[in-house]
């Protein structure tokens with residue numbers, strides 16, 4: 001990969017703006033480099049990254065240094081500008097397939113050979129965790145020495161002693177390969193094999209979540225993130241619904257929630273560092289005590305926001321508490337515009353219920369509504385896409401009626417994504433819809449919604465969806481293509497040049513019964 005003469009990025013000012021909830025020492029005998037394959041602004045919004053940081057520091061003699069993609073030249077740690085290549089191990093948290101390219105670029109900037117087979121004993125052990133490792137680690141299998149599969153609480157107690165005690169990369173790999181929760185490509189060679197009893201994903205169980213010390217919260221508050229100055233608290237894992245396309249519900253196990261007393265204790269802890277809270281989960285509104293928790297946060301003087309709420313979980317009580325804390329925006333995901341297609345998606349919520357909830361939202365005084373839809377669903381017709389336009393128009397009418405007495409007009413933003421049939425979902429065998437069918441659907445949406453005042457639309461590009469589908473379904477043979485992207489080749493040119501490899505994977509469904517390459521992982 002071409003190396004240019006570049007300026008290193010010092011974190012002096014960023015560091016000065018950070019407010020740790022507890023003091024974190026940088027003096028441990030052992031140090032783990034924790035890297036996020038994107039900018040600080042995005043990485044520090046990740047509760048997963050913050051949680052690993054906190055857990056590493058809880059281990060005796062360990063300290064953790066954070067790395068992000070900002071700047072050029074040798075990546076330096078936020079903690080004290082230590083260079084990335086000075087660490088014995090670097091653990092990446094990767095949640096989005098698009099970040100694979102950033103992952104390779106960060107290794108390259110640190111002078112770490114990209115391919116695991118080219119690394120010497122002087123190079124760090126490269127570890128990859130996060131959602132992508134659990135969805136399908138194979139596209140990164142030529143680059144990562146070790147994948148960690150599951151919750152950090154279950155994995156760090158084995159990973160850290162191994163890194164501290166073993167002297168060579170091979171010894172680390174051999175020891176971890178024998179443990180559940182670790183995928184070590186040099187030892188497991190999974191492609192072409194059936195399930196292995198060792199390759200289990202170690203999710204956080206319901207029992208563990210009921211014990212103290214298992215609630216992920218922000219470790220360091222900073223103004224420089226997407227959730228500026230917010231203290232994030234995880235409410236639950238999994239989801240009570242089983243939408244056929246959703247990895248969060250199939251991949252993260254049964255819906256379970258953190259005990260209310262732990263959440264309230266975390267709210268109290270946050271008071272020392274901020275007056276803003278964010279409650280996050282795939283199904284925040286389904287926590288049985290959500291209304292009480294929000295009210296309590298308000299009483300303590302916090303401004304509060306939640307990640308998206310499942311449509312049936314939108315209640316007067318939740319809306320009232322959020323509104324009282326200053327929130328004016330709500331996100332819902334109807335996914336499609338017709339009741340029948342929504343039922344096939346396994347989300348049996350009628351349009352009438354969507355409209356009833358939208359009325360509650362605007363009646364409460366909220367002025368901003370975000371609606372998320374998917375196009376390219378199996379069996380979807382142009383009429384189904386027209387139904388999205390009609391549903392948004394109906395939501396807009398409700399908005400105008402309810403907000404008329406206030407003199408405010410309000411705004412609806414529509415996010416239109418393309419279905420990516422991900423591994424370990426109900427639609428994992430499906431193909432992404434062909435561009436020839438997607439183009440008129442997206443054009444119809446843009447035309448229909450673009451003509452509506454106070455409605456905006458942001459649509460995912462077909463190129464982006466094809467690239468993401470390829471990366472989520474491919475095997476280790478994708479390595480060369482990802483390397484080419486990291487060297488600067490555009491996604492469009494790669495999709496064209498490697499069409500013979502990429503297109504069957506993206507646009508052809510897998511027949512029922514055929515073994516899928518990622519099925520060597522199973523839930524533990």
Ligand code: SF4
Pocket residue numbers: 239240241242243246247248249282283310333347
């Ligand atoms: S409601 Fe949302 S989080 Fe739950 S299964 Fe459906 S898409 Fe996934």
